[in-house]
Amino acid sequence: MSLVTKVSETGFRYPYVIGWTGEAQQHRLQWKQRQDGETLAYVDRRPSDYALGVLRLRQGQKMTGRPDFKTVNTRRQWRCMDKRLCQVCASSAVDRETGRIWWLLSSSGEEAGDGFTNAPPTCRDCIPEAISQCSHLRLNAAVFTVGAYYPYAVRGDVFLPYLPPVVPFKRNALVRLTDYEITHCVARELVVRLQDVQPAHQEDGMAWAA
Structure with missing residues (x-):
């Protein structure tokens, strides 16, 4: 069991990437002038x-307060994406034998396949x-192994340039890294594009449902 995860009194392991109520922070935003236009920055x-x-x-990183399963901690989510770590235990998600990456997705959405997630x-x-x-x-679990992936977009809040960055005009929007709006965004999650996606089968040696 990873030392960076927390366990409840009943033995339930809280996933590494979820947010906690005590990690929320308030920071003032401002516009910073660059040669290619305005970009968001913290004061x-x-x-x-x-x-x-x-x-x-x-956000804070101490996992204090109450677990909030509706949110993720941005830095921990980003770290898992960057370093190929498991979102539950923060250990490596790379298969030692094949070098491929284990990935659990929902079969009900477009992410299950050569898409983004x-x-x-x-x-x-x-x-x-x-x-x-x-x-x-x-009901909708789809298990894959992935050969490679790369940063594709973010999910975040988008602000209008040249106006005070107080209230975003888009919340939790998908913004590609190549989009004009990317410098007007406060990213909450990194989105990656999966490549060489192959379904994993239960006969590979384990049952997916506990």
Whole structure:
């Protein structure tokens, strides 16, 4: 069991990527002038605010307060995507024998296949637990191995340039890294494009449902 995950009194393991109520932070935004136009920045800027040229949501990392299964922690989600880590336990999601990456997706959406997803990988050992703990996945789980992937977009809040960045005019929008709006966005999740996606079968040596 990874030391970076938390466990409830009943033994339930909270997924590494989910947000916690005590991690929310308030920070003032401002527009910063660049040669190619206006870009969002925090008033108290830090080098770690940006990744892939995108301003990321600031949050704490101590997993305090209550778990919030409707949100993810931006930095932890990004870290799993960057380092091919399991979204449940934060261990490597790369298969030691094949070098392919284990990925658990929902078969009810377009992400199940050679598409894009904001869900980080799930290691082979955690797949049964993840399915058993999620009512949606119990009905719609699709397990794959992935040969490669690359950053494609973000999900985040988009603000109108030249107006005070107080209230976004788009919330949780999908913004591609090549879109004009990317510098007007506060990213909440990294979205990746999957390549060489192959279905994984139960006869590979395990049952997906616990």
